[in-house]
Amino acid sequence: MLAGKIALVTGATSGFGEATARALAGQGARVILTGRRKDRLEALTRELGAALPLAFDIRDNTAVKAAIASLPPEWQSIDLLVNNAGLALNTLSFEHQPMADLEQMMQTNNTGLIYITHALLPGMIARGSGHILNISSIAGSYPIPAAMSTAPAKPSSPSFP
């Protein structure tokens, strides 16, 4: 069904991205596998066969552009971009979140998506075809209830139940 198509999956070293890459390959697509863990990318490439490992940190726009520029000609006409790379580092309420965690989540989930999309969309427009699938989370629409938070315990107080 996807024979002859090329897909690029971000965050293909585990979880949804890895499963998506397997599913796309199962449908006959050639799949560019991305993520930072090169060993996992190479193992999945060996398993899938018609795949290409492309290791980079999606938070680094220079690395993103260099990785896309390094694609062999026969891998450059990408038909499908699956924006999957992302993470949720903790369930703390906002005021308890370490700034480093907030920065990593924003730079990966949001800015990284912008970098890779900006690198690939012009080619799709020039070819007059292409699809982009963005994987989000319900946590992007609704806050995780404080009851689930692992925030430091509130100071005990006789009036606090």
Ligand SMILES: NC(=O)c1ccc[n+]([C@@H]2O[C@H](COP(=O)([O-])OP(=O)(O)OC[C@H]3O[C@@H](n4cnc5c(N)ncnc54)[C@H](OP(=O)(O)O)[C@@H]3O)[C@@H](O)[C@H]2O)c1
């Ligand atoms: N699991 C859930 O319950 C759930 C629910 C809703 C939405 N989601 C969304 O689904 C997506 C995948 O989640 P998952 O549960 O499958 O997570 P996962 O197993 O932890 O996989 C995350 C992927 O993102 C990649 N990644 C993280 N930081 C990166 C970076 N700086 N540069 C390049 N790649 C990076 C990781 O690769 P490397 O570590 O090799 O770089 C990994 O392949 C995320 O966007 C997440 O928000 C997940």
